[in-house]
Amino acid sequence: MEKQILHVDVNNAFLSWTAVYMLKNGYPLDIRTIPSIIGGDEEKRSGIVLAKSPIAKKLGIVTGEPIYFARKKCNKLEVFPSNFKIFNKYSNDLYNLLLEYTDKIERFSIDECFLDLTGYLQNRKLIDIAYEINKRVEKELKFTVNVGVSSNKLLAKMASDFEKPNKVHTLYEYEIEDKMWTLPVSELFMIGRKTVPKLYNLGIKTIGDLAKTNKEFLSKRFGKFGIMIWNYANGIDDSEVKNTKEDPKSIGNSVTLPKDIKSIDEIQKIVVALCEQVSFRLRKYNLIANTVNVQLRTKDFVDYSHQKQLKYATSSTKQILETAKEVLLEMYKNEPIRLVGVRVDNLENKDEIQLSFFSQEEVEKKQDKLDTVLDNLKNKYGYNFITRAGELEIKNIIKGKDEKFRR
DNA sequence: TCTGGGGTCCTAGGACCC
DNA sequence: TCTGGGGTCCTAGGACCC
Numbered sequence: 178m179e180k181q182i183l184h185v186d187v188n189n190a191f192l193s194w195t196a197v198y199m200l201k202n203g204y205p206l207d208i209r210t211i212p213s214i215i216g217g218d219e220e221k222r223s224g225i226v227l228a229k230s231p232i233a234k235k236l237g238i239v240t241g242e243p244i245y246f247a248r249k250k251c252n253k254l255e256v257f258p259s260n261f262k263i264f265n266k267y268s269n270d271l272y273n274l275l276l277e278y279t280d281k282i283e284r285f286s287i288d289e290c291f292l293d294l295t296g297y298l299q300n301r302k303l304i305d306i307a308y309e310i311n312k313r314v315e316k317e318l319k320f321t322v323n324v325g326v327s328s329n330k331l332l333a334k335m336a337s338d339f340e341k342p343n344k345v346h347t348l349y350e351y352e353i354e355d356k357m358w359t360l361p362v363s364e365l366f367m368i369g370r371k372t373v374p375k376l377y378n379l380g381i382k383t384i385g386d387l388a389k390t391n392k393e394f395l396s397k398r399f400g401k402f403g404i405m406i407w408n409y410a411n412g413i414d415d416s417e418v419k420n421t422k423e424d425p426k427s428i429g430n431s432v433t434l435p436k437d438i439k440s441i442d443e444i445q446k447i448v449v450a451l452c453e454q455v456s457f458r459l460r461k462y463n464l465i466a467n468t469v470n471v472q473l474r475t476k477d478f479v480d481y482s483h484q485k486q487l488k489y490a491t492s493s494t495k496q497i498l499e500t501a502k503e504v505l506l507e508m509y510k511n512e513p514i515r516l517v518g519v520r521v522d523n524l525e526n527k528d529e530i531q532l533s534f535f536s537q538e539e540v541e542k543k544q545d546k547l548d549t550v551l552d553n554l555k556n557k558y559g560y561n562f563i564t565r566a567g568e569l570e571i572k573n574i575i576k577g578k579d580e581k582f583r584r
Numbered sequence: 585t586c587t588g589g590g591g592t593c594c595t596a597g598g599a600c601c602c
Numbered sequence: 603t604c605t606g607g608g609g610t611c612c613t614a615g616g617a618c619c620c
Contacts, residue, residue, distance in 0.1 A: 190620095217588055217589095218588095219586095221588095222586090222587085222588090223587095223588050223589085224586080224587085224588090225586085225587065225588055227588080240620095241587085241588085242586085242587075243585085243586040243587050244586090245585065245586055245587085246585080246586070246587090249585085285619090285620080286619080286620045287620075288620080289620075366618095366619085367617090367618060367619075368618090369617065369618050369619080370617095370618095371616085371617060371618085372617080372618085400594075400595075401593090401594070401595095402593095402594075402617080402618090425591080425592095426591085426592070426593095427591070427592080428590095428591090429589085429590070429591080430589085430590090431588085431589060431590085432588095432589085433587095433588065433589085468612095478586095478587070480615085480616090481614080481615085482613095482614065482615075483613085483614080484612085484613065484614080485613095486612080516588090516589095518589090520591095
């Protein structure tokens, strides 16, 4: 049976949500109607465009570019900061509205959801529900969404990316040739900036060109990735709408430093603070990690990373920090560093741990009692209430990052 | 000129084992 | 002297997404 899939995508999410919040709090101007962006903090060297208003877009401003460039394209550009507490709130409002239609909802990102309405239509047409959602979100939540309508996730997502804002589009199989094959290949989901020139060199310029390319050729040339993009170009995607939240496969924190740092002592201090956050979040999920990864970015934007297996899976700040420090000392080449990151990998659920080598008692002993005490304080009074890093400057550098992308 | 931070997945090469 | 193949695990790096 054909599936009934919708993809709901918030238009200029961060900017719209900021506009709604500001209007609600008495700001006289709707920043969606002026050349404006949501941007990072240039003084902290994180000054990139996170979202743009339609006018800013018309002036050629693109997401991800430095604010510095954006200003050159428009000297009247207004820049507003991001606030993920607000973003999460509006993201949840949208999710709760969508839950009235089906519980089969996949939160693909903070501003995108897939809905599987197969079996939930109750004599209604999918397209009518799409329009209803579109109108209700505008009326009740004061921001707008695009809704893509189709029989699988890929096509629904491609559809919601057509003309914006505040639109409903279908992209059924019989429409692929007219509506999708004519688009430049760069528009296809999963075709990024590195792949576009490779395809161009092969004479593949549109999604249609890609669809008509020999599948085995693409497989030989690009491996699994080649098969995937060929399937996507042909509108083939049998992935399910996943409505259950799975445990993360890795947890990381990274920070761009306000100034390049060459002192290993100072880099270590950053690593301490990052390890605290990473292991705190690990414990919140009731997970333990087997691998610790440290990432460095040089002043010239060269990234390198090293990793090491932990002696045993753990969520202990002390254990993770010790390993992270070892890794750092092994890899550091005594050069100016722009970004430091710590990531844990190969995660397991703590309750499902195999006790073949350690008795439960021994596992408990390895739990750092201090972690538990500090976690409780952090949960009660906020993350920055107490930290072993100590130094205020470092706390401020990494402040508030923990909750950023959580829903 | 200036270039975030959170993730997932894949690949190639090397170590090591049988 | 010259010579396997299959498998797993680990690592570093790189692609993509929002």
